[in-house]
Amino acid sequence: QLGQFGESGQPGWAAGTFLQGSILDVAWIATDQLVMMIGLVLLTMAIIQYLPLLTTTIPSSLAAIIVVSLTVLGLNIDTKVVGDVASIAGGLPEFSLPDVPFNFATLAIIFPYAVVLAAIGLIESLLTLRLIDEITETRGNGNRECLGQGLANTATGMFGGMGGCAMIGQSMINVNAGGRGRLSGITAALSLLAFILFASSLIEQIPIAALVGVMFIVVIGTFEWSSFRIIRRIPRQDAFVLITVSAVTVFTDLAVAVIVGVIISALVFAWNHAKEVRVEKRENRFGSHYYTVHGPLFFGSTASFSEHFTPRADNKDVVIDFADSRVCDHSGIEAIDSLAMRYKRNNRTLHLIHLSPECKKLLKKAGDMVELNVVEDPKYFVAVESAKWDELQAAEV
Structure with a gap:
């Protein structure tokens, strides 16, 4: 989310260093805009955090987005909105198979990317499933979720769409808003489709700061803060794996981080059992x-x-x-x-x-x-x- 506080397409402050290209390499926006955006983010987080103490009639995330959007429009605040990033207007897709030659050369180009994307999608979906199971005290079927995701992504590709997976952030927002069954996910998908088809102009007026504030609350609620308390009590090799995987996730992606974590854990296991x-x-x-x-x-x-x-x-x-x-x-x-x-x-x-x-x-x-x-x-x-x-x-x- 730090990228939302910067100018897209501009070199960041870490250009020329080992941090270049990472999520920390941001070309910060002007100071007055940055201060205003941070203020709107904090307002969003405050509404989400404290509104449930007053009422639970409306989901606090939705209320925060509405309040911050009306505040920006009413006071004519100059801040980045969804429409400044990209247009979300669109129509229903048409069936069309990819127009590429079906031969080994094409497969050699596509296959490595397909494996990486599939690994990232499956890993994040299973992590999301486990997290939601812990929160709702239920037990999902990982095999069924993976099969359904594969079939859905295959069908999406036939309509010119991009593959997807379960997302921790969106799932947490759904659960925190009271969603428990598959109907909540279906409703979210249909609502998103309706917004794209009929209300894209309204969505494009939502301040980016409101969405960033929502995601910050999700991150705070998802992160295992107890890790800091136990890091000195767990074995050093486990602490090393925890820190390394977290850092690699930030600087690369989840798939690479998981592979690195598995390799380090395997080497530690071999070293310990060798003795x-x-x-x-x-x-x-x-x-x-x-x-x-x-x-x-x-x-x-x-x-x-x-x-x-x-x-x-x-x-x-x-x-x-x-x-x-x-x-x-x-x-x-x-x-x-x-x-x-x-x-x-x-x-x-x-x-x-x-x-x-x-x-x-x-x-x-x-x-x-x-x-x-x-x-x-x-x-x-x-x-x-x-x-x-x-x-x-x-x-x-």
């Missing part, structure tokens, strides 16, 4: 060195896993028990194979117990060292490349 692998060593009554592995064995923990074993110093017979562990990916399989070769080079007999049958199939060098126990062995699958799995299946046939 959870423990190996206990003892000598059993048969004179064998008996290792018990605890924790998941995956790409992040293989180095720590290998460091616990000393083939040269171990007895001739060695047992490694995986009852309290789980091999999660192909890196874990490779680590076991590598360990088996180390013991083989040192003329040690290695026994691997409590591995799943799938692990035995995937182990190339240590497969013969796995001792199967149908009753006690766990049953799980290892995440491997599909090509490797196809090779194994073909070998069995």
